[in-house]
Amino acid sequence: xxxxxxxxxxxxxxxxxxxxxxxxxxxxxxxxxxxxxxxxxxxxxxxxxxxxxxxxxxxxxxxxxxxxxxxxxxxxxxxxxxxxxxxxxxxxxxxxxxxxxxxxxxxxxxxxxxxxxxxxxxxxxxxxxxxxxxxxxxxxxxxxxxxxxxxxxxxxxxxxxxxxxxxxxxxxxxxxxxxxxxxxxxxxxxxxxxxxxxxxxxxxxxxxxxxxxxxxxxxxxxxxxxxxxxxxxxxxxxxxxxxxxxxxxxxxxxx
Numbered sequence: 001x002x003x004x005x006x007x008x009x010x011x012x013x014x015x016x017x018x019x020x021x022x023x024x025x026x027x028x029x030x031x032x033x034x035x036x037x038x039x040x041x042x043x044x045x046x047x048x049x050x051x052x053x054x055x056x057x058x059x060x061x062x063x064x065x066x067x068x069x070x071x072x073x074x075x076x077x078x079x080x081x082x083x084x085x086x087x088x089x090x091x092x093x094x095x096x097x098x099x100x101x102x103x104x105x106x107x108x109x110x111x112x113x114x115x116x117x118x119x120x121x122x123x124x125x126x127x128x129x130x131x132x133x134x135x136x137x138x139x140x141x142x143x144x145x146x147x148x149x150x151x152x153x154x155x156x157x158x159x160x161x162x163x164x165x166x167x168x169x170x171x172x173x174x175x176x177x178x179x180x181x182x183x184x185x186x187x188x189x190x191x192x193x194x195x196x197x198x199x200x201x202x203x204x205x206x207x208x209x210x211x212x213x214x215x216x217x218x219x220x221x222x223x224x225x226x227x228x229x230x231x232x233x234x235x236x237x238x239x240x241x242x243x244x245x246x247x248x249x250x251x252x253x254x255x
Contacts, residue, residue: 068080068083070110071108075109075110077110078094079093079094079095087123087126088139088140089143090123093118094119096112096113096116096118097112097116097117097118097121097131098110098112098113099113101141102141113136113143116134116136117131117133118131123139124154125156125159126139126159127139127156127159127160127162127171127172128146130151130154134146134149135149135150135151135154135164137171137172148166148167148174149162149167150165151164152164153165158185161183163180163183165180168180168196170194170201170203171203177198177206178194178199179196179197182196182197183195183196186217188218188219189220190219191217191220191223195215198212200212200223202223202232202233202234203233207233211225214226218252219246219249222244224239227241228241231254236252236254239251239252239253239254
């Protein structure tokens with residue numbers, strides 16, 4: 001199994017932003033985190049409560065009579081009186097939904113999500129949001145529209161995954177083989193595993209040869225079935241599934 005994503009331009013669509021009479025288009029390639037930073041990325045994207053988010057971000061934002069300030073700089077917000085922070089990168093007021101963008105000088109600026117509806121906009125997970133018109137993916141400096149997604153039926157599944165009545169997505173990439181009706185996560189914190197009625201998945205790929213009835217996720221790295229132990233979704237030789245448990249992760253290591 002490959003450990004890299006298929007960069008699917010047709011899936012991860014460019015979002016056009018209106019600025020001063022012209023448009024700037026940008027996109028984020030759907031590239032897997034490296035082996036080295038996978039654990040750090042998982043920790044950084046762990047869902048937080050609304051209270052913890054507001055407490056953490058209160059140090060970065062300040063509302064004054066003349067507007068909203070971010071890290072001491074006045075930002076361009078349509079209505080400061082109704083401004084609210086939704087997560088690390090997304091905010092809104094009664095007029096617009098905004099996302100943070102790094103300009104050429106690596107300064108954070110706030111740009112409106114074109115045609116987003118602030119009245120119905122909601123954060124679904126660290127990776128997905130939606131309003132009554134669209135679904136949005138990759139909620140960071142390169143927030144993008146998931147144009148094939150159905151906002152009426154779209155839901156987040158264990159953070160990185162999302163699905164609607166027609167398709168399943170991982171990190172914004174469509175998983176063509178997945179069955180939306182039966183697709184669920186394993187509910188293990190920071191684990192990028194899921195399943196449907198036919199297959200088990202690591203990220204956006206099928207785990208080949210897995211025994212679905214006995215397959216279990218141990219943590220973000222290890223999983224197992226009755227015959228094998230898997231590391232990052234691949235069989236590791238020499239490991240005994242019966243000795244691979246959350247209390248004995250050393251038993252999950254192969255030869």
